[in-house]
Amino acid sequence: MPEAHVGVVTGAASGIGKASALRLAADGLIVGLLDRDGTGVDATIREIATSGGHGLPLVADLSDSDAVTEAIRTAAGAGALRVVVNAAGVFSSGSIADLDEREWQRVMDINLTAAYRVCRAAIPLMAHGRHGAVINISSMSGRTKSVKGSVAYVASNGGLIAFTQTLAAQCGPDGIRVNCIAPGPVRTPMTEAHDLLDAKTISAIPLERYAEPSEIAEVVAFLASDASSYVTGETINVNGGMFTI
Numbered sequence: 001m002p003e004a005h006v007g008v009v010t011g012a013a014s015g016i017g018k019a020s021a022l023r024l025a026a027d028g029l030i031v032g033l034l035d036r037d038g039t040g041v042d043a044t045i046r047e048i049a050t051s052g053g054h055g056l057p058l059v060a061d062l063s064d065s066d067a068v069t070e071a072i073r074t075a076a077g078a079g080a081l082r083v084v085v086n087a088a089g090v091f092s093s094g095s096i097a098d099l100d101e102r103e104w105q106r107v108m109d110i111n112l113t114a115a116y117r118v119c120r121a122a123i124p125l126m127a128h129g130r131h132g133a134v135i136n137i138s139s140m141s142g143r144t145k146s147v148k149g150s151v152a153y154v155a156s157n158g159g160l161i162a163f164t165q166t167l168a169a170q171c172g173p174d175g176i177r178v179n180c181i182a183p184g185p186v187r188t189p190m191t192e193a194h195d196l197l198d199a200k201t202i203s204a205i206p207l208e209r210y211a212e213p214s215e216i217a218e219v220v221a222f223l224a225s226d227a228s229s230y231v232t233g234e235t236i237n238v239n240g241g242m243f244t245i
């Protein structure tokens with residue numbers, strides 16, 4: 001019997017990570033759900049199971065390096081680790097005058113350093129199989145100014161795009177592709193909690209609506225699959241056309 005393929009999705013308890021986990025499970029991967037929110041992880045696993053898929057709970061805080069390494073090892077124990085999606089993240093707003101160093105570090109630690117922690121643990125395991133795909137969820141605010149995000153939020157997302165490019169160059173010879181998605185506004189618990197979805201934002205979107213998390217997950221599934229076998233080091237804008245105006 002062929003070995004099962006495994007994917008790990010961070011932030012899988014909510015929003016874009018949750019939708020990505022559901023989508024990859026529908027493609028037949030065993031999906032490890034790496035999130036600090038155990039209740040949310042259980043809920044996603046139940047939804048995956050309802051559709052006949054397999055989810056693996058990996059409840060951990062991404063700021064804990066050892067816990068991340070252990071979670072990746074556990075996931076790789078379930079089959080061949082093929083896909084990693086870094087979708088966990090936190091939002092931060094306000095001007096630089098109000099941004100103390102602790103807040104800067106908090107945002108960098110989860111939005112950028114956590115992706116490094118996950119990849120450092122996962123890449124050697126994927127290199128062993130000579131086949132893998134990493135998908136980093138950045139933001140359109142990593143490519144242009146943000147109206148509401150703090151400089152920490154945009155810098156962490158810009159950093160993730162730069163991280164993607166050099167990691168792709170390093171990992172290509174091992175058969176691992178590394179890509180990034182830069183979403184515009186998506187209807188998730190994050191954007192709802194921070195009141196980021198308003199009429200003014202919609203008026204700047206040619207498609208005249210926000211994205212649903214499942215629309216980002218479709219692009220994740222493409223980048224995780226062999227349909228994108230010659231795509232690496234890219235950042236795909238998924239923003240309803242916001243860069244056209």
Ligand SMILES: NC(=O)c1ccc[n+]([C@@H]2O[C@H](COP(=O)([O-])OP(=O)(O)OC[C@H]3O[C@@H](n4cnc5c(N)ncnc54)[C@H](O)[C@@H]3O)[C@@H](O)[C@H]2O)c1
Nearest residue numbers: 011013014015016035036061062088089139185186188190
């Ligand atoms: N929603 C949007 O409009 C939008 C747009 C562009 C980019 N993004 C980016 O996409 C990513 C996901 O956003 P979302 O809207 O799905 O957010 P969300 O708040 O719905 O989900 C984020 C998940 O990350 C998890 N998480 C946060 N800190 C963690 C930690 N220390 N350890 C483990 N898990 C942790 C949370 O528990 C949660 O399940 C973020 O990086 C965000 O910046 C979102």
